[in-house]
Amino acid sequence: MAQVDAAFLRRWLGRVSEAVGREAGRLTELDSAIGDADHGHNLRRGFDAVAAGLENEPPATPGxxxxxxxxxxxxxxxxxxxxxxxxxxxxxxxALGEEREVPDERLGEALRTGVDAVGQLGGAKAGDKTMLDALLPAVAALPDYAAAAQAAREGAEATVALRARKGRASYLGERSEGHMDPGAASSALLFAALAEVAAGE
Amino acid sequence: MSDTPLVGLVLVSHSREVAESVARLARGLAGGGVLAPVEPAGGTPDGGLGTSSEAIVAAARRADGGAGVAVIADLGSAVLTVQALLAEHAENAENSEHAENSEHAENAELPRDTRLVDAPFLEGAVAALVTASTGAGLDAVAAAAGEAYAFRKA
Known part of the structure; x- marks a missing residue:
């Protein structure tokens, strides 16, 4: 399997920043249906800062x-x-530690650890119509980056039918059905960008 | 500055006005005498609705008198941001040999004994401030704030 280095992950996050910038309007629109209409613009601000910081002072290790x-x-x-x-x-x-290169499998394990931490922090489970509905199937498919991107996309699509059980959207009850979860949509962008960068290697 | 340091209080809301108003209300209802520090951390840096981790850390550092800091948050990202900051804080404390992080630690770190308290925002703020102002420790302040959940209104 291929090795992952800091430059690979910098390219990934740079591409996420581009994708989030491109899709910010759509993400905010999804969020205005069932949330507080700030997801796209908040994420764009965040990933712009990530991309700028990585460019100014590129860290040397993937971790x-x-x-x-x-x-x-x-x-x-x-x-x-x-x-x-x-x-x-x-x-x-x-989870990646301080090594300068790690195999794909290690990146997959590390992202699974990260997604588990998201579940603990937010207290959500699969099927609650959250970003986890895209993240969990995606990290389960790693280290196959293309399969992970597809799983995230399908997971996000599947949130349309779900009723929200976490966050502001959960106050809407059944009125949250019929809309894609904005967090799942942005998670799909993250894994689409990872697959694109991996395919370009 | 009193001789014994008092537990400080930080109020994290999506709204600057809400955090400031609840801090003012708690001070008003806590009565005369020496009051524990209570610092609002509300809204985003541009004054919009949301959560600013910088504002939370800065407020906690202002509220810290050495006896610990109790944080009460309203909902959603306010709660999650405090939890994420505390998790990072705990990890950094765990492996403080991380030399490159100690530079950040200077102004980006929460005070040592910072605790997110499980409490209703307004009632918890009043209960916490009254309790902290008596000189009670962080455990007692956290318990008093949490007990505010039990005050039935109907």
Whole structure:
């Protein structure tokens, strides 16, 4: 299997920043249906700060790249996505340790650890119509990046039919049905970007 | 500054106005005498609705007199942001040999004994401030704030 280094993860997060910038309007629109209409713009602010920081002072190890990105998201997003994605990346970064290169499988394990931490922080489970509905199937498919991107996309699509059980959308009850969860939609972008960067290697 | 440090209180809300108003209300209802520090951390840096981790850390550092800091948050991202900051704080304390992090630690770190208290925002703030102002420790302040959940209104 291939090795993952800091440059690979910097390319990933740079591509996420581009995708979130491109899709911010759609994410905020999804969030205005069942949330508080800030998801896309909050995430764009966060990932812009991640991309800028990685460019100015590129960390040398994969673990440090993810830990930096996680800390930055926690401090810049301003909505629930900040601590959730921030915890995912920070915990994944910690799990990667200080090696300069890790095999794909190790990145997969680290991201699974990060997603578990998201579940603990938010208290959500699969089927609650949250980002976990995209994240859990995605990390289960790693280290196959293309399969992970597809699983995340399908997981996000499947949230349309679900009733929200966490967050502000849960107050809507059955009126939350029929809309894609914005967090699941942005999670699908994360894994689509990972697959694109991996395919370009 | 009194001789014995008092537990400080931080109120984290999505709204700057709510955090400031609840802090003012708690001070008003806590009565005369020496009051424990209570610091609002509300809204985003641009004044919008949301949560600012910088504002939370800064408020906690202002509220810290050495006896610990009790944080009460309203909902959603306010709660999650405090929890994420505390998790990071605990890990950094665990492996404090991380030399590159100690630089950040100077101004980006929560005070040592910072605790997120499970309490209703307004009632918990009043209960916590009254209790903290008596010189009670962090455990007692947290318990008093949490007990505010039990005051039935109907």
């Amino acid at each position: 440090a790249v993810l830990a930096f990105a996680g800390r930055t998201l926690i401090s810049t997003v301003g909505g629930a996505a900040g601590p959730l994605y921030g915890t995912l990346l920070r915990r994944a970064g910690k």
